[in-house]
Amino acid sequence: MRVRLILPAVTLALLPHQQAPAAGAAVITQVVEYECTAKATGERQNVDVTIQLTMPTGATAGEQLSIGWRGTYVRGSELLAPAGGLTAGTKLYAYASISDFPGLTSATGVGELGTPEAGEIIPLPSGVVPLRTTPNSAGTGTVRPAAINFGPRPTEPEIECEVLNEEALTTYPLTVTAGTGGPDDDPGGAPDDDSDPAPVNPQPTRTVTATATATAVETVEAEEDTPRDGVVRTPKGGAATGGGGEAGPDGRTFVATGLLLVLAAGAGLLLRRRRGVRSRPGSASAR
Template sequence: MGVALRVRSVLSVTVLAVGLVLLLQPVGAAVTEVRQDSGVLTGIVEYQCTTTGSAEKQDIKVEVALTMPTTATTGEQMSIGWQGTYAEGTGLKAPATGLTTGTGLYAYASISELPGLTSATGVGTLTTVAANQVIPLPTVSVSLKTTPSNAGTATVRPAALNFGTAANAPSIECEVQNRTALTTYPLTVTAADQTGTEPETDTGTETDTDTESDAGTEPETDTGTDGNGKVQQTPSGPAATGGGGERGPDGRVFLLTGSLLILTAATGLLLRRRAWR
């Protein structure tokens, strides 16, 4: 009877220890998931490609990821990162003449809902490709550049792909077929910083005492307002928005503490029973 009691006690302690291990696993998994979230979206773009001098059309699918700039300011050139890979076993084949040295991939992004800004474009380097062979897409990110003239929030989508020796002389043109189903990306453009002009005007018109007062208040207020405006409007991934539910006390810590106390009590009871015998 005593042996059976000891076996049951040992089994109870073992089950409790295993439960504590399982309790700790979700905590680590949650941290890993947050760190892996880069905030970069991807989507499958369906293209229909036409080769100059040929009536044959090719349908391909490309998985495209666009990386928005962390800051975009009116009057300054900005860059959108473009990365593409063929999807679902498709691939664009070179024409019967192949691709010669100097041929590039011209990638486009469409920009809507922001006056005066409709697209961004960039070129990626390609290697020489023999006739009827699949054209490899650039392995490095292609920078799509444009310059906004107005502040506001825009919607960005992947757009056309062209292949040729110049932007205005494509030998292969690929047009988007599923535009309404594409992943969209938010882009925020802020107005250019005007902080540097007001303090100079105040310094030239006020006395020395007033100048010191202005320097201690107005420039800091203007700078803080512009800075906060940029940060609040700049799109960023989850890793930059704060800890959310992971901030503050975690209820599982209290549960773990209570479980450890139970484990300690169970172990002490077992030892006392063995001592009595």
């Protein structure tokens, strides 16, 4: 009895580990027929893959959701590496098609692979590959398996596999609910910061006002210096301020008058001397 109880336990322990789907999650398992084409050689192969999709629960608009993808070959229809093999670091890129959902068309995931030689079976990831996408709004759509590609990068596939029996595949509904209305769901809401915002249009500083006043004063002074009736008026102390000949009485009149006075004085002095000589005794005029 003990041997019979131990052997089943050992046998179960040696079986490959299967990741259990989340509680309440819907699981879809079906065989997908692919036509795979090697881009370098154009070689084509028909491959059958049993794909298991695990649908998410509680998907919310604005948050990333994940669809579990797990694939295994149907015996006898495995994908073989083309002539020349595959580039080192080749990965599996799996897709799920989403229909009838506003603004959401697919989910994508990537799985690590080995590097098989030409003619060898290209292995599929042993674990679950999460296919991720982010819905922008609430809604309901349908999901089904889609293409799988092999290559070093998603934009550089070396093997492309397209679904042949797409219309025969079973679909499952995907439901996305609206957000909770928290701060993260309202990008246009008011900020949480209670601090006073900085003024957008601050008042002019006193420096600017003083500059404007000084300019106005200069303008008024300039207007006062400019005669309004066309007559130039002599300021006080015109001679000292550079008023010129129009600043006061003409100085040439004083100079001419002074010169006449000097000449008259000289003539009078000369006349008196002549009269004195004539009146002296013994002079020729006296005789």
